[in-house]
Amino acid sequence: MAGQQPTLRAQRRAETQHAIQTHAVRLFRERGYDATTVADVADAAGVSPMTVYRHFPTKEDLVLVDQIGALVADRIAASPATRTLVGRIGGALVDAATALTGEDPESEGKFLLARTQLMISTPALRARHLDNQYLLQRAVVDALGDDVADPDAVFRAQAATSACLAALHTALVRWAEDDGRSALPELIAQALTASFGDDVLDHRR
């Protein structure tokens, strides 16, 4: 399910999807979310409005859908089970942020910043900022392996995920307000240590 060879069709599909979302975020920031129609986005991306809807069920999803969830989920699954849950989740968040913001400035980092600022400044989107939470919830539960049978373990996983996401949210808001001048991974680490103590991420230092 994860290591499928990238067929040409899937590649094209990913390209279209990426183009649509990039142009959407750009237009939303330039003209405002409400002042930009889905048709505008379609024109800018060089596709028909129908294609936009086939890739993103609603206009909100143009901003909300992300690949980061899967990125973080993979890192959680790959992290050693000997660490604490919060340590594994938090570490995955920091790692993912490092990977995303560390590349050349014109790349994913800038897009992530624009997307975050858009989500925070647009009322309709702000309310759904944590909607993708379920992706991480599932990843954490999956990472637990066979412990899923234990209800307590599942509850602990959900609690840990929620807490980590709250820290992530804090860091993202700060990062967006700072216009990306601070380093996102450090902000996340700060928020995590503020909540869980200095030694949460010790495994990585």
Add this chain to the structure above:
Amino acid sequence: MAGQQPTLRAQRRAETQHAIQTHAVRLFRERGYDATTVADVADAAGVSPMTVYRHFPTKEDLVLVDQIGALVADRIAASPATRTLVGRIGGALVDAATALTGEDPESEGKFLLARTQLMISTPALRARHLDNQYLLQRAVVDALGDDVADPDAVFRAQAATSACLAALHTALVRWAEDDGRSALPELIAQALTASFGDDVLDHRR
């Protein structure tokens, strides 16, 4: 602001508003929320679609807008400041529920039940079940009087309100699932005592 004499104009306005909302909730329950158009509601209420939108900005508001918030707020403000915050809020909730469900069955109680069941069973509405929370938040802060200057007092008020609303939510869900057979005030009291101990509402017993 509160004791205005009900002029004829305001009375008519309240009547149309009430008629629209009553027919809306009835139709939504009969045919489903999505399968009922605003035009259908307008027809049933004997007004034009424009009039519906003037009274209720969005279709969701046809279900969400209520007078209960104000009812509870008044009771909170009138309650003695010597009681605990949770006691005052909880007592107001129980009192309001008693007033609403105690009347003749064809009246407000039945409407409240239908409205609650609708909100719980409709995904688009369920997410906004606690949207009117701010009404109570304001009422509680107002009831605090001059303590508003104290940030701690405001935080305590918000925490107490949230906790009481969670209990109210639990009670409402149970009431709706029970199809109104249980007594709503008792369900609320149960949920409150489960969270805050047997003596929360003692002042009233």
Add this chain to the structure above:
DNA sequence: CTCCAAATGTTAGTGACTACCAAGTTGGTA
């Protein structure tokens, strides 16, 4: 090469919601 399925486009439509203008009512006031 052939055939299937995925991806896109086109068209037509539904329905929530808004802007603008016209007409009738109400409530206070000269």
Add this chain to the structure above:
DNA sequence: TACCAACTTGGTAGTCACTAACATTTGGAG
């Protein structure tokens, strides 16, 4: 009582998010 201003409503036309149905092209597997 007569009148004016504000309120309430209706109608028309339009925008825009979103859907359904059908036709067309193109990548992939046998």
